[in-house]
Amino acid sequence: MDPALIKIAIGGVVLLGCIGLFFGIGLAIAAHKFAVETNPLIEEVLESLPLAQCGGCGYPGCEGYAIAVVTDPDVPPNLCFPGKERVAAVVAELTGKKLTAVEDQIAVVRCSREEGRVSHKHEYIGFASCTAANLGFGGPSSCQYACIGLGECAEVCPFDAITMVENFPVVNPDKCVSCGACVRTCPKKIIEIQTLKARVYVPCSTMDMGNKVKAVCQVGCIACKLCVKACPAGAVAYENNRIKIDHKACIAYGPSCNEACVAKCPRDIFRTYQGREVIARKPELGLKMAG
């Protein structure tokens, strides 16, 4: 080979090497001088989280919660819903906080549109999104509190726990971690997070009075308030035109009341709720409900 060419090649290697060395040293100095102080504990806590970014804890993403739980002494270690007890224990240990029990919760759709045979008041043509359908006349259902059924909740669920069956959301209790993403997106506000230990529930969100409900739904709550009077524990209340159950008081009273509220309900909308197996409406079975 021509020695001149070898000379050029060596020169090139040396020149590039010098440039690399110069910038390498520069970067090393800069990295040292402008280093961002991080709390190694935050990193550790973040690594222990499931990183689902569901927002169920109420903080912006998993990193938001990791920073909050490490820096704020008032933030409890059991807020990560997808992580359940296992993650709560690790976070409690890392942050030195006291571990409190993680309540097993699940999203419950408080609507019985299918059982109540709620009809459509108009045909909706347009963008298939519940919020969009809700903008025009409150959605196509004749009950203005009924599930619209276009599946926005199923779309936002980060855990794929909601399946749409006959245009109605069915929550898979094995996948639902009660992060609340569906609760926040539902334009009708009919999804609620409820403890899995609950004994009874009311799958209806109407705020209308008797005759209006009877006109549109065969099972909807008619606000007769018999359940409120029947409950010996005082756990059932009629607040803001809706039935509200104080599950803590209900569970504390125990089964000696024989579910007086369910027995008294003339509309078959107050139902027993016996944990995972019974409430799980299996997609393949359609919308047949227990109770």
Add this chain to the structure above:
Amino acid sequence: MTSLLTFPKGGVHPPESKAQTSQLSIESMPVPDELELILGQHIGAPCTPTVAKRGEVNEGDIIGEVSKGLGVPLHSPVAGKVKDLGSSAHPMRVSSPSITIAVNHEAEPRRYQERDWHSYEPKELLGMVKDAGIIGIGGAGFPTHVKLSPPPDNPIDTLLLNGAECEPYITSDHRQMLEYAADIVEGAKIILKILGIKQCAIGIESNKPDAILAMTEAARAGSTADFSLSVKALTVKYPQGSEKQLIQAITGRKVPAMALPSAVGVVVHNVSTARAIRDAVVLGKPLCDKVVTIAGKGIARPANLLVKVGTKISDIVNYLGGLKPDLAKIVMGGPMMGFAVSNLEIPVTKTTSAILFLAADEIDTAPHSQCIRCGWCLDACPMGLEPKEIAIYVEAGRPQDTAQFGVFECFECGSCAYVCPAKRPIVQFVRLAKMKAKR
């Protein structure tokens, strides 16, 4: 002959479809047995009722007041008894609080005495406009007295009266300009006195030559040394009657983004609002009836009806001989910006200018498909926006990022959706975007 005025960018030419009702005189509909008055007739907080259940009311009595914020009182259009304070179906909201009045047909209709308004001070006139419950009855429902008290740092020099009526089918303003031209001009003079200015231009689309003639004559007769009124003929192009487009067509001034017309020294009112102001000031009559165009192939007899505010669609249908079997869609308002309704129990409000009963061949129910980026909506948009981008962002689940495309500048005229070859419901996408985007 001067050439026709128009706005420079965008716009569409939908079929006018006005022949059905444009030659029909305004017809007064008998008062039905029951009226339902929605408490939130205007933009802003709804009124609170000032009457009790089973209380007696006389024609013109105040039945709802706004305690704070933007708003005007609501009056009873008839004498009768308050039957219920409940909620009624509403075309945009799901339901809205309302007052139901059982009409007393025996009661004498109230008589209004004419009075000379020239002696009143502008402040007193403004008070009369507010007390009469007048809002922008062209459609927006903005309280008129607020528009008539512009901020002091923007001197107003021109009043524009909007008689463009660019929406297809609607002829209620057209008929009012023909039949009440002198009243509209008198209303305009009252507005001029309140604003303390001289100049008024009345914009009318050139598809209403008879209205242009009637208004020109009335304007000439009404012009004095203090008030100079003129009529401007406009090109037939939708949305010529939109506030910002009308200002640019007539005065050549461009209203800046996110600003009000007062920023360029202009106040715009609908011709029917001017007539309501005249009735309020000269007769002392509150705003409680409305000229509504009833048209479309799905109604037995189309008409321009003078109805009481609170008349239900079902009463109008019964009066006009019922529905035809090929009815496919009922729209409150015009076909471009109106709302489809699913319930005949919805009452007429102060802002209802038309109820259309459209047959299957008058509407398009084809399903929408993906955007093909043809750019027709960019050409059609009178505000110079990119409607396709907003729609794509919403569809992709990012409505919060649409402010960069000027989504809050959009006034939902529907020109983009009208030209879209993929039949995309772009206005609906925009409404969703406005709900979720950050200002």
